[in-house]
Amino acid sequence: MTDRACEPQPGAVKFTMLLAGIVLLLMMVFGLIMRAAQGNLIELDPTLFYQIMTAHGAGMVGTAGLTGAAILWFFVGRYVPLLPGVYYAFLGLFLFGVILILGGIFIGGYGGGWTFLFPLPAMSGGAWDAGAAASFMVGYTAIGVGFLLYYLEVGRKLIVAYGGIGGALAWPLAFGGGRQEDAPPPTVVAAMATTIFNTIGIVVGAAVLVCSLVNLLAPGFAVDALLAKNMIYFFGHVFINASIYMAVIAVYEIIPQYTGREWKTTRVFAIAWSAVLLFVMAVYPHHLLQDTVMPGWALVMGQVISYLSGIPLLAVTAFSLLVYLRGSKVRWDLASALLVLGVAGWSVGSIPAIIDAMISVNKLMHNTQWVPGHFHIYLILGEVAMSFGFMAWLVKEARKTAMTGLDRAAFAVYLLGGAGFTIMFLVSGALSVPRRWAVHAPEWYLQDRVATGFAMLVILGTLFFVATYARGLMRRRAD
Ligand code: HEM
Ligand SMILES: [Cu+2]
Numbered sequence: 303m304t305d306r307a308c309e310p311q312p313g314a315v316k317f318t319m320l321l322a323g324i325v326l327l328l329m330m331v332f333g334l335i336m337r338a339a340q341g342n343l344i345e346l347d348p349t350l351f352y353q354i355m356t357a358h359g360a361g362m363v364g365t366a367g368l369t370g371a372a373i374l375w376f377f378v379g380r381y382v383p384l385l386p387g388v389y390y391a392f393l394g395l396f397l398f399g400v401i402l403i404l405g406g407i408f409i410g411g412y413g414g415g416w417t418f419l420f421p422l423p424a425m426s427g428g429a430w431d432a433g434a435a436a437s438f439m440v441g442y443t444a445i446g447v448g449f450l451l452y453y454l455e456v457g458r459k460l461i462v463a464y465g466g467i468g469g470a471l472a473w474p475l476a477f478g479g480g481r482q483e484d485a486p487p488p489t490v491v492a493a494m495a496t497t498i499f500n501t502i503g504i505v506v507g508a509a510v511l512v513c514s515l516v517n518l519l520a521p522g523f524a525v526d527a528l529l530a531k532n533m534i535y536f537f538g539h540v541f542i543n544a545s546i547y548m549a550v551i552a553v554y555e556i557i558p559q560y561t562g563r564e565w566k567t568t569r570v571f572a573i574a575w576s577a578v579l580l581f582v583m584a585v586y587p588h589h590l591l592q593d594t595v596m597p598g599w600a601l602v603m604g605q606v607i608s609y610l611s612g613i614p615l616l617a618v619t620a621f622s623l624l625v626y627l628r629g630s631k632v633r634w635d636l637a638s639a640l641l642v643l644g645v646a647g648w649s650v651g652s653i654p655a656i657i658d659a660m661i662s663v664n665k666l667m668h669n670t671q672w673v674p675g676h677f678h679i680y681l682i683l684g685e686v687a688m689s690f691g692f693m694a695w696l697v698k699e700a701r702k703t704a705m706t707g708l709d710r711a712a713f714a715v716y717l718l719g720g721a722g723f724t725i726m727f728l729v730s731g732a733l734s735v736p737r738r739w740a741v742h743a744p745e746w747y748l749q750d751r752v753a754t755g756f757a758m759l760v761i762l763g764t765l766f767f768v769a770t771y772a773r774g775l776m777r778r779r780a781d
Contacts, residue, residue: 314389316775318372319693323768325365326686330764332358334757340742341750349429351740352413356438359416360403363542364445366681368396369689370496370548371452377555378456378493381486382463388455395448402441410434415738417538418442420510420530424518432518439511439518446508450501457497460490470494471579472572485567488554495579496547502583503540506533528595535589543582546648546680549688550619553641556695557623560638561630565622574614581611588659592668601661608659612652620649635705636770637698639713640691647683647720651676654728669738672731675724682720682760690767697774700781712766719759726753 332354339346346354375389406412411430414422423435464470464486472491474480485491510533516523554565587604590596623645632638654676658667667673730749735742742750 312376314386314393315372315376316696318368318393319689319696320768320772320775322365322369322372322689323693323764323771325361326689327761327764327768329358329361329365330757330761332361334754334761337750337754337757339740341747341754342742342744343751343754346740348740349411349413352415352429353407353411355738355740356413356415357404357407360407360438360442361400362681363416363538363545364396364400364403366545366549366685366689367449367541369692370545370685371449373552373689373692374456374493374496374548375452377489377551378460380555381490382459384459385455388451392448392452395444395451399441399443399445399448402437402444406430406434406437406439406441410437412438414438417534418511418514419534420514420525420527421517423514424521436515436518439515443508443511443515446504446511449504450508453497453501453504456493457501460494460497464490464494467494467498471576472567473576475567475569476572476576482566482568485572488565488567488571489551491567491572491575492547492551492554495575496544499540499579499582500544503537503544507537507541510534510537528593531590531593532586536583536586539586539589540582542677542681546685546688547578547582549644549685549692550648552688552692552695553619553623553645556637556641556692557626560632561626563626563630565626571618571622574618577610577614581607581614585611585659588664591659591661591664605659605661608656612656615652616649620645633704635694635698636709636713636767637691637695639705640687640694640767643713643717644684644686644688644691647687648680648685651678651680651684651724654679666734667731669736670731671727671735671737674737675727675731678727679720679724682724683717687716687720690764693767693771697771697778700774700778701770708766709770712763712770715759716763716767719756719761719763722756723753723760726750726756 335344335346336351336354336358338344339351371392375384378384410433412423412426412434413429414426414435418435418439423439424432426435460470461467468474470486470490471494472480472485475482475485510530513525513530517525558564585604585607587596587600588608589604591601591604623642627642654672657663658672658676726749730746731737733746733749735746735749
């Protein structure tokens with residue numbers, strides 16, 4: 303197949319997606335256990351709850367990053383030749399990091415959360431020792447190094463092929479007199495932008511990780527807690543957003559196969575991506591709105607840019623998708639349905655996020671379940687839905703059928719489960735139920751239990767998507 307010849311390491315990417323599917327399933331079961339424990343449906347030792355919460359947070363964010371990276375690598379390889387060895391090194395470092403992280407949590411007992419907020423890793427109150435926290439943080443660092451290698455390869459190839467960073471970001475079209483015909487494809491623009499901001503995010507993350515590690519092993523080495531928090535949330539915010547911005551490349555590349563209309567780099571598209579590049583980094587202080595010692599201008603910037611951040615996303619990707627879908631005869635199947643759901647879920651999830659980024663609202667909602675409410679929307683119904691859509695597309699030909707009744711049912715179950723599950727978080731948040739509490743008051747059990755039921759639906763749908771993908775891979779191999 304000619305199509306395959308110009309896609310690098312399809313095998314490695316397909317394997318990554320299978321691995322990611324299995325990990326997502328496992329981490330969702332961890333989530334189910336947490337929610338059931340909050341609803342007092344099962345007995346769970348709080349120490350174990352926090353270990354599971356740490357594994358779920360780190361595992362989910364890591365897997366979102368991994369799937370996004372696999373999607374980007376797969377499609378960027380259509381335009382520039384990428385070195386396969388770099389991908390293998392990235393994957394190897396990633397898996398090595400996962401082993402250290404899991405060991406730190408489940409052998410060492412680390413339960414300080416995926417955000418490793420300074421000085422928590424060093425102050426466990428006896429729950430874990432320094433070695434466990436160190437293992438967790440060295441694991442993160444290994445994954446970070448893998449990502450930096452990965453972006454170095456993607457970045458340098460794009461810069462060479464498209465005449466520098468500005469060329470790959472379509473600046474001549476955005477800000478000069480460039481013509482649309484000469485602009486790089488959307489995938490290249492998105493890949494260049496995410497490469498820049500995620501590299502900066504990971505370098506900042508690595509710096510604070512190393513400082514925390516030194517502090518852990520030599521407590522005399524003090525770290526400024528406010529600076530550390532700024533660096534951690536800069537990294538965390540940028541990294542999780544990058545996972546979505548990488549996954550959306552699947553929408554740009556796959557949806558045109560259904561609409562018959564190429565996704566074009568227009569002037570608005572190019573400007574929007576350059577705006578995303580700035581906003582995604584400048585907006586992070588919305589995680590520090592409770593830190594009254596922060597300079598006022600930084601917090602105001604966090605709020606104002608949160609409003610603006612919605613515009614390039616909603617106006618460009620979601621609106622263009624609607625325009626492309628309208629007036630084209632789309633034959634729906636699992637892949638296209640999940641990709642469109644991904645854009646919709648991402649857009650809808652940004653609304654409670656923007657609400658929470660208002661200083662007056664944040665005073666009330668911060669550290670309530672409103673927060674996991676908003677991000678589970680754009681992760682379960684956004685990034686993860688796009689990843690499942692990409693997986694369904696990879697095995698589309700092997701399945702031969704467009705959309706079976708079972709596909710339709712699984713999609714509906716996943717959507718219903720995802721919507722119900724996340725709405726229950728938002729409801730709990732609106733009722734001031736705190737987040738990250740292992741034990742809930744009996745007054746909160748009802749929402750916890752309803753959410754547990756919806757979570758089962760999400761897992762059921764996911765089980766079907768991953769099993770269908772695995773079967774498709776095997777059938778493709780047999781063919
Ligand atoms: C069936 C699906 C899922 C279930 C049942 C679930 C459940 C949960 C629960 C109960 C919490 C703790 C809430 C609290 O603070 O009280 C949580 C936190 C979290 N979840 Fe999920 N989740 C699911 C899917 C996902 C997905 C797909 C992602 C990302 C791709 C994700 C990322 C996170 C993160 C980052 C946290 C924050 C952990 C922390 O506060 O340190 N979850 N989840
Ligand atoms: Cu953020």
